Amino acid sequence: MQTGIMDKGELQKIRRSLTREQRRVSARKFLRSRLSLAGLVIVLLMLLLALFAPVITSALGVDPYKATVKDRFLAPSLQHLFGTDNLGRDIFARVIYGARISMTVGFSVGLVSAVIGTTLGLYATTSRFLDNLLMRLCDGLKAIPNILLAIALMAVLGANMRNVIVSLTIVSIPGVARIARSNALLIRESTYVEAMRCLGAGKHRILWRHIAPNILSPILVQMTFAFASAIISEASLSFLGAGIPQPEPSWGGMLNEARSYLFKGWWMALFPALFTGISVLGFNLFGDGLRDLLDPAAGGRAVIK
Amino acid sequence: MRGYVLRRLLTVIPTVLIVSVVVFLIVHLTPGDPAAMMLGDDATVEDIARLHARLGLDDPLIVQYFRWAGNVLRGDLGYSTAVTGQSVWDMISTHFLPTILLAVYSQLITILLALPLGMLAAKRRGSLTDSALSVFSMLGISLPSFMLGMGLVLLLAVQFRLLPATGYKNPFTDGWPAFFRYMSLPAVSLGFIHSAYMMRMTKASMLEVLSSDYIKMARSKGTPERAILMKHAFRNTLLTVITVIGQGFISALAGAAVVERLFGIPGMGMLMVDSIDKRDYQVIQGITLMIALLNVLINLMIDLIYGLADPRIRLK
Numbered sequence: 001m002q003t004g005i006m007d008k009g010e011l012q013k014i015r016r017s018l019t020r021e022q023r024r025v026s027a028r029k030f031l032r033s034r035l036s037l038a039g040l041v042i043v044l045l046m047l048l049l050a051l052f053a054p055v056i057t058s059a060l061g062v063d064p065y066k067a068t069v070k071d072r073f074l075a076p077s078l079q080h081l082f083g084t085d086n087l088g089r090d091i092f093a094r095v096i097y098g099a100r101i102s103m104t105v106g107f108s109v110g111l112v113s114a115v116i117g118t119t120l121g122l123y124a125t126t127s128r129f130l131d132n133l134l135m136r137l138c139d140g141l142k143a144i145p146n147i148l149l150a151i152a153l154m155a156v157l158g159a160n161m162r163n164v165i166v167s168l169t170i171v172s173i174p175g176v177a178r179i180a181r182s183n184a185l186l187i188r189e190s191t192y193v194e195a196m197r198c199l200g201a202g203k204h205r206i207l208w209r210h211i212a213p214n215i216l217s218p219i220l221v222q223m224t225f226a227f228a229s230a231i232i233s234e235a236s237l238s239f240l241g242a243g244i245p246q247p248e249p250s251w252g253g254m255l256n257e258a259r260s261y262l263f264k265g266w267w268m269a270l271f272p273a274l275f276t277g278i279s280v281l282g283f284n285l286f287g288d289g290l291r292d293l294l295d296p297a298a299g300g301r302a303v304i305k
Numbered sequence: 306m307r308g309y310v311l312r313r314l315l316t317v318i319p320t321v322l323i324v325s326v327v328v329f330l331i332v333h334l335t336p337g338d339p340a341a342m343m344l345g346d347d348a349t350v351e352d353i354a355r356l357h358a359r360l361g362l363d364d365p366l367i368v369q370y371f372r373w374a375g376n377v378l379r380g381d382l383g384y385s386t387a388v389t390g391q392s393v394w395d396m397i398s399t400h401f402l403p404t405i406l407l408a409v410y411s412q413l414i415t416i417l418l419a420l421p422l423g424m425l426a427a428k429r430r431g432s433l434t435d436s437a438l439s440v441f442s443m444l445g446i447s448l449p450s451f452m453l454g455m456g457l458v459l460l461l462a463v464q465f466r467l468l469p470a471t472g473y474k475n476p477f478t479d480g481w482p483a484f485f486r487y488m489s490l491p492a493v494s495l496g497f498i499h500s501a502y503m504m505r506m507t508k509a510s511m512l513e514v515l516s517s518d519y520i521k522m523a524r525s526k527g528t529p530e531r532a533i534l535m536k537h538a539f540r541n542t543l544l545t546v547i548t549v550i551g552q553g554f555i556s557a558l559a560g561a562a563v564v565e566r567l568f569g570i571p572g573m574g575m576l577m578v579d580s581i582d583k584r585d586y587q588v589i590q591g592i593t594l595m596i597a598l599l600n601v602l603i604n605l606m607i608d609l610i611y612g613l614a615d616p617r618i619r620l621k
Contacts, residue, residue, distance in 0.1 A: 140319075140322075140323025140326070143323075143597045143600050143601050144324060144597040145560075147562070148597075151577060151589075152331050152593045154581070155584075156332055156586060239566070240562060240581070241581070255452075258455070263463055273451075280447040281443070284446060285443065
């Protein structure tokens with residue numbers, strides 16, 4: 001565009017500072033909402049716990065795997081912050097290491113399903129046949145309730161961490177694909193995409209360089225929710241004995257062990273349950289805040305649905 | 306109306322087809338030989354080959370699929386590989402009742418809790434009650450059912466000894482009071498998450514309806530607020546609520562596995578989890594298929610009710 005007054009460099013500088021200002025305003029808006037802020041804090045805290053689990057536990061001199069027979073069923077104390085379990089293992093150390101498992105599963109599922117789902121959703125918009133095929137496939141997958149599909153997949157794949165990630169990714173792909181598709185369909189009709197097409201840009205170039213960046217916000221929001229539901233699903237699977245096998249300290253697995261000792265050591269159940277609930281809450285609040293910020297229209301749409 | 310019903314019925318076909326293919330493939334694309342797995346470690350190569358032939362595992366996948374689908378259509382879900390001679394159908398039908406009762410009971414609790422609260426939140430929009438209820442529903446959505454279940458057991462069964470911690474009573478042989486004593490904690494744990502969701506949806510759809518022109522019209526005529534809420538707005542909210550109830554029923558059926566394990570209820574979820582340990586894939590396949598088909602059926606019914614209630618949907 002020709003302004004006549006400013007040269008190109010100056011214009012760019014103004015544009016950049018405008019973007020920066022916009023970002024600052026958005027960030028302030030996010031932080032002002034107390035609930036989103038609480039979500040962000042919880043998310044960061046969980047990620048830090050997961051990242052520094054070995055450092056924290058070794059600083060406190062506890063070990064998530066070491067069983068000490070004489071220390072069975074110790075109530076929470078200064079030495080064992082969250083008490084010990086039926087094998088005399090320190091529950092605090094196990095809960096912190098459990099955060100590692102939950103965060104790894106949540107993050108992998110969120111990321112992989114976002115990548116695959118977005119790709120599927122984008123390419124669905126390129127042909128009517130593909131679109132029909134994909135949508136019917138999603139309908140079919142959606143007809144099987146998530147947790148049930150995950151249980152069935154785990155039953156045949158075998159219980160380990162990789163398979164938990166694989167099953168939960170399969171379960172959450174349809175949701176992402178749907179969102180990617182519907183948003184891509186909207187953007188495909190916009191004038192600038194039409195302009196690119198007229199200029200002779202190829203199919204893939206339009207999809208990846210012009211449509212994909214513009215559907216990133218709803219995908220990102222969906223990713224946080226996929227993260228949250230992966231945490232719940234992993235815990236449920238491990239609780240059922242179909243998730244992360246013992247002696248790995250996953251929260252669901254710890255709850256499963258605690259089931260038999262509710263009368264003997266309530267702390268065995270309380271702390272893993274508390275951490276599961278708080279981290280899911282954190283990711284949900286964070287996702288809600290992110291949605292209000294990035295994709296205000298979707299918030300309204302999702303509610304009215 | 307007939308056109309609408311026909312059109313809607315036609316959309317069921319591809320969904321059912323894909324569901325059946327997915328369920329079939331889950332078991333058939335597994336790594337490892339099912340025949341070898343069924344016979345255990347000391348089976349000879351000949352034994353395995355014989356079982357292969359008997360189960361038809363040497364046929365192409367598509368032939369196997371059609372044979373399986375044909376059997377399913379005739380009501381034959383196959384035989385358990387863990388319990389000899391037991392048909393999957395028999396196993397499911399003996400475990401069916403507890404799960405269905407649990408799902409229905411949990412949905413009743415959900416409705417009784419969520420509908421009034423959702424309407425209250427919509428009526429007092431922006432008030433302290435509204436904010437308190439939104440926080441409550443956010444907490445509810447983030448609370449996994451086993452977590453709530455364990456909390457309730459710790460508090461009401463272990464601490465105060467008001468209700469039994471585990472077990473199941475059949476209402477038809479042990480009586481309804483016993484059933485309610487044993488099933489109330491499981492039903493609340495199972496239904497709570499969904500009641501948070503239903504509350505949100507009720508509130509949202511109530512707000513949408515309340516802002517429409519015909520409500521303004523009713524208000525300007527001087528209709529009492531109570532009548533507007535109960536007679537005019539509620540009816541139009543009902544469609545959303547019915548959908549949410551349908552979804553809730555299905556997610557209760559699916560989520561029952563966790564609650565059944567926690568409370569020791571011998572339902573389909575328990576059967577499914579036991580089958581994982583025994584590698585009884587036929588049973589897992591049968592349960593998954595049944596619940597998925599039930600889901601398709603419920604969604605179909607909801608859509609038909611929609612069409613019946615709302616001519617705009619019928620004619621679209």
